[in-house]
Amino acid sequence: MKYSEALREAQAQIMRYDESVFVCGLGVPDPKGVFGSTVGLEEEFGPKRVFDTPACENATVGMMIGASFQGMRPIMVNQRLDFTLLALDQIINHAAKWKWMFGGVQRVPIVIRVIVGRGWGQGAQHSQTMHALFAHIPGLKVVAPVSPKDVKGLLISSIEDDDPVIFIEHRRLYDEEGDVPQGIYRVPIGKANVVQEGVDITLVALSHMVVETEKAGIALKEKGISAEIIDMRSLRPLDMDTILNSVKKTGRLVVIDDDWKLCGIAGEIIAALVENDHKMFKAPPIRLTWPDMPTPTSVVLESAHYTTAKDIYEASCICLDRRVDPALFIDEEREQPFSGPF
Amino acid sequence: MINHDLKKKLYKEMLYIRMIEERIAEIYHPADEMKCPTHLYTGQEAVAVGICNALIEGDVVCPYHRSHGWYMAKGGDLKAMMAELFGKEAGCSKGWGGSMHLVDVGSGVMGSSSILGGTIPHAAGCALAFQIKEVENVAIASCGDAAIEEGVFHESMNWASLKKLPVVFVCENNLYSTSSPLGVRQPPVEIYKRTVSYGIPGVRVDGNDVLKVYEAALEAVSLARAGDGPTLIEAMTYRWREHVGPNYDYSLGYRSKQELEEWIEKCPIKRVSDVVSEREEELLIEGFSKEIDEAIDFARQSPFPKPS
Incomplete structure (x- = not known):
């Protein structure tokens, strides 16, 4: 199974049993479905749980935070990690702080899927990795899986995690094939x-x-x-x-x-x-x-x-x-x- | 439409918040027991009280750094707030938040942020969740006039309008961001008119008239609850004390004593004080004073959190 298919399968399998999970972001329901990683999700789960968003990364993360206050487990997708930098206020000042700043009273279980570009002249604003920037911030979790098996297992762990997770994907890996177990399984966050x-x-x-x-x-x-x-x-x-x-x-x-x-x-x-x-x-x-x-x-x-x-x-x-x-x-x-x- | 009992309730809640804020101002220095930046709500009470009284159970508010009034008006626990200001374990945020970061999930007070406009998308996000879950609740985003200058305000308005989210944006226009007046920060277009480009209603109310605020809130909340989308309410008001801290600050020169005195004349509480007799007022003050004493005692006696 391809990396992109493993991503899609993780989301679909979780969404089948957990109604609080939804997926959004620019291009999520489009025919190409974020390089294949969200293809078919809107058809299966409907436009209430799989939807396009305006191009407003900061508000989107903020809205995912707000939705999580009401028991939702949102997944936001950014087709390039670089676009996520527009949302640093909501990621660093808000999502990362919430558990701490309110003594654990409110948690922010959101997943921000971000894709690193490389090749075909992606250039200065379509290829940044920035994992060190996110990893610097207490209150966030940051993962960057490489194999189809890990990408599925880690995405499931990330969706189920009660902290905000920056889920770093790589565009060059999207077509890589690998063995992927059927059904739901978890690869633990924080384990090399x-x-x-x-x-x-x-x-x-x-x-x-x-x-x-x-x-x-x-x-x-x-x-x-x-x-x-x-x-x-x-x-x-x-x-x-x-x-x-x-x-x-x-x-x-x-x-x-x-x-x-x-x-x-x-x-x-x-x-x-x-x-x-x-x-x-x-x-x-x-x-x-x-x-x-x-x-x-x-x-x-x-x-x-x-x-x-x-x-x-x-x-x-x-x-x-x-x-x-x-x-x-x-x-x-x-x-x-x-x-x-x- | 607004009966005597409701009017009295609004009056009482404003008086309660006023007394809390003024007591904080009174004891802040030189005791210095509350070691956190504290933005007092004195003068603006009609806004939070008017808005929150138009809400029902399950509705939420997402306040900003001037948070005490919103927290109390939505039903937050005074002892937990005081303990938070004192940095104590029993605080609503267990001593991790302070005055700017209050929360009371059970009462519908979502955590407040000290980043301008920070919780505006949170309210829109709560509203998005209400819409997805098909529950008829409404979220309130409260902010000051400077938050209107932030991108996230416009991003949230755009999305809320697009999806007809059940959210009401409440801008407390107190004319200053710290000491920078509105005129040096925004073009001369009234804030409530900014909604024209988003195709949603914008209304301006006298933010020192609790009845007017309540009526505007009732209409906006009904629209939102009915699935007719968001409204922006611009409430014109004035903070009496300095931006942060317990003092009056007209001596700094960015605003005049005369301007302050004019606004004190327009005190939101005095404007509806005819709902109670002098005797009733005395009893209310006595009762509230006792509650505030108890909350302060509770905060003082509570243990500090243990550094781990």
């Missing part, structure tokens, strides 16, 4: 996934970067290097225990983060590890992040902007003090190119 066990080096990534990291893992394996690959899945809460246990074992770390370096999650992970025990590192840890500039549009510039499997492979070799051997590397040609327009 060890995608591949290894002993030589720990590679920590999230969302689409897990795909690149897995490719790098294959190349490293061919070089005889056993990499442990960890998919964060959740940024708040962040599962530091899983990362800590891994780095204690390997002593080497590369964090791959589709985001800017300053004040990012990669730095946060390394800082938390150093605080715990700085002696666990056999070599300086490495952060692989975006250059310190917005995403460019031209295909050549854009390609240079993103971290690739090759970059991860090379950084791993450096961290392991091993010679970089490009001949062993399985090139990124394996990736299906993304064709737009959106």
Whole structure:
């Protein structure tokens, strides 16, 4: 099943048994149904529970908060994460604060689905990840699943959660296939996934970067290097225990983060590890992040902007003090190119 | 239409809120037991009281930082409010909110926000939920005149009009945002007329006339409840004391003592004081005073929350 279908199935299955759940956002009921993730929901659940909204992200989040006061569990969808920045007042000043500011008297069980763009010249305002910004805020939960199985299980957990959840999806993953269990199941928020066990080096990534990291893992394996690959899945809460246990074992770390370096999650992970025990590192840890500039549009510039499997492979070799051997590397040609327009 | 009993009820509720606010002003300094920014409602009582009396059980209000009047008018518990102002565990928000963040879910007081316009979409969202659930309740969004300048006000109006949501927007126009007068912030178009572009009714009322506010609220609430969509009520009023805190602030110079005195002449409580005899008034004051004493004692004696 595709990632997009897993998203749709999670919503449909929950909506069948919980009448308090509704889905809204610009384009939710349109024929393309947010890249397939809401297709057919309006037909099944009707326009009262699946509907288009005006283009007013801040009021929409505010209205989801208000609806949640009346026992609803709203899901809001933004076709690009960047649009969600218009709603930071309601997300940060309101949704995130409510449980705390009123001593737990009112809760805000809302899910804000946001989609990160990449490729086909999405450019500076259609490709931001911003997960570190949201993860900075107490009162929010932030997840960014990569596999179809996790995206369904985590969306179900997010809808059932009593806190506001920023649910970060990636446009490039929408057509990725994977096994997805039938029926309702939950992937817990706040639990990382060890995608591949290894002993030589720990590679920590999230969302689409897990795909690149897995490719790098294959190349490293061919070089005889056993990499442990960890998919964060959740940024708040962040599962530091899983990362800590891994780095204690390997002593080497590369964090791959589709985001800017300053004040990012990669730095946060390394800082938390150093605080715990700085002696666990056999070599300086490495952060692989975006250059310190917005995403460019031209295909050549854009390609240079993103971290690739090759970059991860090379950084791993450096961290392991091993010679970089490009001949062993399985090139990124394996990736299906993304064709737009959106 | 408004009988004597109702008029008396409105009077009593306004008097009660006035006495609470004035007592807070009296004891705020130098005791400094209430260590939170406190925006007093003195002078504006007719708005919350007039609006809330047009509501029924299940209706909700989503207030803003000048929250005491709305909280009390909608049936909030005074002891829990006082304890909140004192930062105590027994406070309505368990000491986490303070004066600007009051809540009483059972009475229909949704949490109040200190971000301008912050709870306007919350009211629209409550109304959306009422519509989805097919219950005939109404939500009130209350705000001051500066919130009209925020984008979220217009976003909420647009959506509420589009879906005919059962929400009533109440703007308490007290002419100032902190010390910035309306004229330096908005073009000379009356706030209630902004609704023209959204195709919904906008009305301006004398916000110091509780009967007029009540009548306007009754009409707006009936429309909303009947599925005929939202209304904006602009209630012209005036805060007597400083933006935040217990003092008078005409000495700052942004408004004159004469202007204040003119508005004090238009006191909303005095305007309906003929509903009670002098003796009745004395008894009311005595009773309310005792209740306020008890609430303050309760707040003082309550334990602080424990830092965890």
